[in-house]
Amino acid sequence: MHEHQEIFQEIVDMMKQIERKLIQQQQLPIINSISLTKRQESMLMYIFSTENVTVSDIASYFDISRSAVSQTLNKLEEQDIIVRSINQENRRELDLSLGENGEKLHQEYKKVEDMIVQNYFSKIKTEDLRQVRDIIRKLQGMIVEEKYESP
Template identity: 90%
Template sequence: MHEPQLIFQEIVDMMKRIERKLIEQQQIPTFDSISLTKRQESILMYIFSNENVTMSDIASYFDISRSAVSQTLNKLEEQDIIVRSINQENRRELDLSLGENGEKLHQEYKKVEEMIVQNYFSKIETEDLRQIRDTIRKLQGMIVEEEHQ
């Protein structure tokens, strides 16, 4: 195996171990109490991270059909996690917001995020964090750029 491949595998393994450990320590919400699929979880995290999200935004970001997004959102809406409303600027588009259960999950997620920053990220030198961020940003840029070629 070439060194870049070994380093890649090591990074993936470390991230999986970190995730497992944080879940084990109950520091990452697993959404088990409301039983979400991985796709529902991913879309919900996207909604948490972005304001004024539309179905088209989600379809584009995850590279899935609007129909697949709609099916996923139906399940989230049934559990009062999200609420859909007609976009006043483009009546053919639906705006998404958090329902009561979605707000509760979002607050839980924000508490966990703050705890992770306080317990771990705050103990790493800011310059080291910037270097990690910049390296990941560079990798992301290469992957996104290649995708559009």
């Protein structure tokens, strides 16, 4: 089990180092001018990747209260990153869309993703990328689907 712990820590350390380096390389004006907390950024990434997202969707996805989601969204709305509107099918629910700064952020994040693919992923054999993806998918399945048992 000791070797598993060492490998796990190496992977975590490498991912943190990659994240730090990529953040340093991001010299995009809107990303650098808007300060987001980790929670705000996580919710925004979820909004970017999910169509017709609601407060309830976010609360369910992050397993937090609707109140906690609303508090975070208030800050994003103040910065014109998101816009809330009444859901026409369920008037008790709010739909979320991107505000002007949210659209700019989304475009810049897409540029970062494109840069990562072009500068790094494109230099790795597709088969190697598939292998990494499959291993991560297997780990995801184990974590998401299995019940945690204390050692």
